[in-house]
Amino acid sequence: MIVAFSVTPLGVGEDVGEYVADAVRVVRASGLPNRTDAMFTSIEGEWDEVMDVVRRAVAAVEERAPRVSLVLKADIRPGVADGLTSKVETVERHLSA
Numbered sequence: 001m002i003v004a005f006s007v008t009p010l011g012v013g014e015d016v017g018e019y020v021a022d023a024v025r026v027v028r029a030s031g032l033p034n035r036t037d038a039m040f041t042s043i044e045g046e047w048d049e050v051m052d053v054v055r056r057a058v059a060a061v062e063e064r065a066p067r068v069s070l071v072l073k074a075d076i077r078p079g080v081a082d083g084l085t086s087k088v089e090t091v092e093r094h095l096s097a
Contacts, residue, residue, distance in 0.1 A: 009065030023057035
């Protein structure tokens with residue numbers, strides 16, 4: 001499965017980059033395939049391992065912020081591996097045609 005999620009600290013002001021970095025550190029340390037862009041971090045793996053990483057990423061932000069917002073979108077597709085890369089490659093292939 002692929003999960004795209006965004007963790008946003010609330011009540012800490014406008015500059016939230018350092019809080020978001022705490023969450024991204026957790027994701028990167030997990031060893032699971034992942035990508036971070038301006039809006040979301042995507043992570044790929046089995047349900048339990050992905051959701052555990054999301055939970056720990058939220059907890060990392062929650063340690064320093066009085067309130068946390070989580071937005072999550074999941075692509076649950078059993079038997080698919082390397083979807084994080086292959087889905088983008090498919091779109092790029094169609095764009096170059």
